[in-house]
Amino acid sequence: MKLKVHVWRQANASSKGKFETHEVSDISPDMSFLEMLDVLNEELVDHEKEPVAFDHDCREGICGTCSLVINGEAHGPQRAATTCQLHMRKFDDGDEIWVEPFRAGAFPVIRDLVVDRKAFDRIIQAGGFITARTGSACDANEIPVSKEIADRAMDAAACIGCGACVAACPNASAMLFTAAKVRHLNMMPQGQPEREVRVRNMVSQMDAEGFGACSNHFECEAACPKEISVEFIAEMNREFLGAMVKADNTVPKRG
Amino acid sequence: MNAERTSSAKDASAGGNGTLNSHCPTGPIETRWDKHRFDMKLINPANKRKYNVIVVGSGLAGAAASATMGELGYNVDCFCYQDSPRRAHSIAAQGGINAAKNYQNDGDSVFRLFYDTVKGGDYRARESNVYRLAQVSVNIIDQCAAQGVPFAREYGGLLANRSFGGAQVSRTFYARGQTGQQLLLGAYQALERQIATGKVTMHPRTEMLELIVVDGRARGIVTRDMVSGEIKTHVADCVVLATGGYGNAFYLSTNAKGCNAMAIWRAHRKGAFLANPCFTQIHPTCIPVKGKYQSKLTLMSESLRNDGRVWVPKYEDDIGKAPGDIPEEERDYYLERRYPAFGNLVPRDVASRAAKAVCDEGRGVGSTGLGVYLDFEEAVGRLGKQAVSERYGNLFDMYHHITDEDPYAVPMRIFPAVHYTMGGLWVDYNLMSNLPGLFVLGEANFSDHGANRLGASALMQGLADGYFVAPSTVANYLATVTPGAVDKGHEDVKAARSTVKERVSKLLGVGGKRSPDSFHRELGLLCWDKCGMARSESGLKDALEKIPALREEFWENVRVMGTGEQFNQELEKAGRVADFLEFSELMVRDALNREESCGGHFREEHATEEGEAKRNDEDFCYVAAWEHGGDGNEPKLHKEALNYEYCKLTQRSYK
């Protein structure tokens, strides 16, 4: 296949970016999208040009490193797949492809297609954990967890933290990411003691990072490579309201 | 300085005549770890905050160690090349984690897990270390469950188990096909909690380019900020490497693209011994290579072999036929035929070599002839499509995505690929290298898997080292040193920094014609051909000529675009490839030295009539620990003899 690729180039966070157009040929339908970019980069290096920077690592859809908005869609046209799992057989000979970084105020561009997603780590720091000092745990079978709960917690925990939900959302909201972690931990019996403080702190941190609000577009669910359900957002909202009301009434506020 | 470094390193671990002291406790094996823990020095809670610890790597071992040591009160600096510690490659492990819980009441015990691991490793691991691993395996499951890891459950709410990789008991815990992900997220979340308290400082997108050694002790690292390009020094009271394996020396492997051997190789060049680098694991169930552009290989979990049957056509002329057109009696279920007792569940090394053998005979399937079928027809008939999809649905989807073939309709095609490396930096019982103050955890060390790792044991080792072993043994070491003894102004610290700066400018200044990737591909192919599933004296000798030549060409003809003061992925790759070009020579040399077939290391000269591996316990029941000889000199071999008091050395047989 022969393709025309319009790719976003930006030297660093403070410079202005623009699209650059390249032709790539000899693209096999069995190649992954990232392998197509590898081919483009080899050619650029051959012509003594700087290759396109893009994030990737596992290339098997689990680490959450790869990103890219392809023809306007986060992770491209294939449902339930990351960019590294997208194959060129989804495109036709002669196609034009537009490749951009994940765009959001809270994800500043580092270079070309690479963005900074540290805001997600800070949301986890705010409460995305269960406090369990190493070595202090009881026997794992002492706290049974029904299969139903474990399965549903796993549905939420499958999030790979790639940020496609943010990139796909017209408001650049991080609700799906945050809700997935809140719900995973708040469903588990081990997560009960911290459940209210967890949801309060994670949601506040999400707001502080500058992510937008959710106005029920549900683009996030459509873009999510792990098909995390928007139901978790509704559940988190209920928990958040409950936790806030309780915090106002009973818990003295922290400074 | 070289001589001084070597002699002080020797004081710690290496005796005369090339023997090494593992510092294993004595006494009954069941009591060794407890006794050792009691004997080790403690640090007063108020003093812990005076100590600084550097941890490189944020996978299971690195994240667990950083979180635990932060929690204990040390000041921890944790480094990773990824944009977030949550992305380390432990995340990709699919199948599960072993633990000797005996929740299934099927006869498992700590002793049995220990025995299976030593035997599965083909008797090239240290008994004391492996026993401890089996012991703490039970604590790991407790710890992870307490963190909220959503392990698979039975209807009654108790933890579910499966049998994995040919184990005769069901001791594997799992979270769908994403066990590594869930365990890593547990460790990552514990780590983020410590980052929030300020006890751990995280340095993402930061690569370690050098180890700082002062007076024979590991004292810090030199790093490059991958966003700004800034070269920085960090000093501490000890350095912990948890940087994973070296599988990417082969270019194509199941490792993530960024996985590299730079940290362990830099440490090796500074005096740390590298042990058994020829022990590499080739995983039997990966998706075959499609074309030249291939950038990595994808593993299909070994659990598939629980229900899938492996076969190739009996006759060479049938290889072009659609699998459905080949009648049952013209199929060769070669694993079931050759190993009736274990069938499709033989250990990884055995399954991989058997696949190679049938492909060498010309009976491999797929366009390249390098593939065998993994067939679920019988399983679907026996269990129903629903049950098969419940067990393996996500794996089938993944296969479908990549190959565009539906495994419910046509058998999968699989082929072995480099997956894990058992070799690594030499460590003693305390997980400390011969270089005092340098600790090495997880896949980066050589310690627990011998010549072959059993399925679902990598996650176990990473977390055992990180949560339970290193936090105590590091304390024992720290208690012997004065905190903050070295500062950034020290001559050796400054010298390490200038070496790194020179190296970076040298890479950028070569101005040749070939990309770093093109060298990496060539090296990988060479390693795969000569030092892959089967190795021969002539092939290895050939590689020993070709690798240095390729390395020479690299330094004359590599082209690294861009500058050092920017986000520069070409520069990152070039540095890693340069080290693989040195590392792989040692791997080949070790393979040449080891005149036996054992675990993942198969020497064609050492096989039985039926082509099975022939171990040589008489001459090779030792750990080969290599000391760097300086550029242009041969490395020096140190041997650590392996003594088996509890496991009986037998020839593995899966017939």
Ligand code: FES
């Ligand atoms: S590179 Fe890991 S998910 Fe795409």
